[in-house]
Amino acid sequence: MKSKYTIATLGSHSALQILRGGKDEGFKTIVVCKKEHCQIYRYFRVADKVLEIHSYDEFPTVEDELLKENAILVPHASLIAYMSLDAVGKIRVPYYGNRRILLWESDRDRQRKWLEKAGLNLPRVYEDPDEIDGLCIVKFQGAKGGQGYFLARSSEEFRQKIGALKDYSIQEYVVGIPVYIHYFYSVIRGELELMGFDRRYESNVDAISRIPAGLQEGIDVTYTIVGNFPLFLRESLLPEVFKMGQRVVEASREVCEPGIFGPFCLETVVTPDLKFYVFEISARIVAGTNVFMEGSPYAYLKHGIPMTTGRRIALEIREAIEQGRLKEILG
Ligand code: ADP
Numbered sequence: 001m002k003s004k005y006t007i008a009t010l011g012s013h014s015a016l017q018i019l020r021g022g023k024d025e026g027f028k029t030i031v032v033c034k035k036e037h038c039q040i041y042r043y044f045r046v047a048d049k050v051l052e053i054h055s056y057d058e059f060p061t062v063e064d065e066l067l068k069e070n071a072i073l074v075p076h077a078s079l080i081a082y083m084s085l086d087a088v089g090k091i092r093v094p095y096y097g098n099r100r101i102l103l104w105e106s107d108r109d110r111q112r113k114w115l116e117k118a119g120l121n122l123p124r125v126y127e128d129p130d131e132i133d134g135l136c137i138v139k140f141q142g143a144k145g146g147q148g149y150f151l152a153r154s155s156e157e158f159r160q161k162i163g164a165l166k167d168y169s170i171q172e173y174v175v176g177i178p179v180y181i182h183y184f185y186s187v188i189r190g191e192l193e194l195m196g197f198d199r200r201y202e203s204n205v206d207a208i209s210r211i212p213a214g215l216q217e218g219i220d221v222t223y224t225i226v227g228n229f230p231l232f233l234r235e236s237l238l239p240e241v242f243k244m245g246q247r248v249v250e251a252s253r254e255v256c257e258p259g260i261f262g263p264f265c266l267e268t269v270v271t272p273d274l275k276f277y278v279f280e281i282s283a284r285i286v287a288g289t290n291v292f293m294e295g296s297p298y299a300y301l302k303h304g305i306p307m308t309t310g311r312r313i314a315l316e317i318r319e320a321i322e323q324g325r326l327k328e329i330l331g
Helices: 015-024 035-043 056-068 077-082 085-090 101-106 108-117 155-162 205-210 235-255 287-292 297-303 309-322
Strands: 006-010 028-034 049-053 071-073 136-140 150-152 168-172 177-186 191-204 223-231 262-270 276-282
Touching: 006 015, 006 056, 006 077, 006 309, 015 028, 015 035, 015 287, 015 309, 028 035, 028 056, 035 049, 049 056, 056 071, 056 085, 077 085, 085 101, 101 108, 101 235, 108 235, 108 276, 136 155, 150 155, 177 235, 177 287, 177 309, 191 205, 191 235, 191 287, 191 297, 191 309, 223 287, 235 262, 235 276, 262 309, 287 309, 297 309
Parallel strands: 006 028, 006 071, 028 049
Antiparallel strands: 136 150, 136 168, 177 191, 177 262, 191 223, 262 276
């Protein structure tokens, strides 16, 4: 039954993991990618078919072929970043996940409302730069992977650094260690799963401790993501991790029926008193899950086999097909 269906995704971000996961669960796989990216999907033999496009705007031109192959499209951050929300809304190929939740993820105010409803600790937001009374981080809408973000301690420093740049948000900078939590909510099993944790490797902020403090003056830090590290969390923190994830799922049902399902990530900073501050939510698979290509310790404990987030998605689709419940996981 499942072999009648195909798992498809765009060739970028976590496509290797998604396609390999599809194959591991017995699906045919298709990758849609720009010419210059095709080679790696052929090299790793994760795609049965590679559909070339010149630009992401051309995605609609391959939709008939995807429909013919009974494809189910698995989204990731690049799909959402390279195609507009509007274009994603118009995709005709069956889409894994609730695409309306992206409206809540992509709008800063709505996202905050959702996380507040979930009762999570959030960093303070400065609506007016004149309110700045401590260390803050300045972020830009649509900034790719932390590039250009900067820190400031006062409104004067903020003004000097912001120049003519617009569309920023100013958040309290929480001093602690970053922990990115990978969840998976299964509609078919009605259960929240913990897939793993990562931390990021960012240039140049992660380079600053390699320079003696006395020589750091004049170096402005920024947060351009370069890679990710796996992380194993103190076991006593796990109950809190589950509680936060569960509350996010419940609050999502109130703001955007039927709520969030499939993979999502809470981006947090943990302070020395072991409090989690959530500064962002990603409402789909995150690239940090790529560090667990052979399965994370938590997914192994749960499933007894190396289970990546990509494979977990395919398993969910397989179980939905087998139980005649596919409609429940498309959105
Ligand atoms: P992106 O928009 O690329 O997801 P993030 O919002 O994840 O960027 O932030 C980039 C970096 O800034 C991360 O290392 C994160 O840990 C750090 N960061 C973001 N917000 C805060 C905050 N409020 N306090 C401390 N660090 C933060």
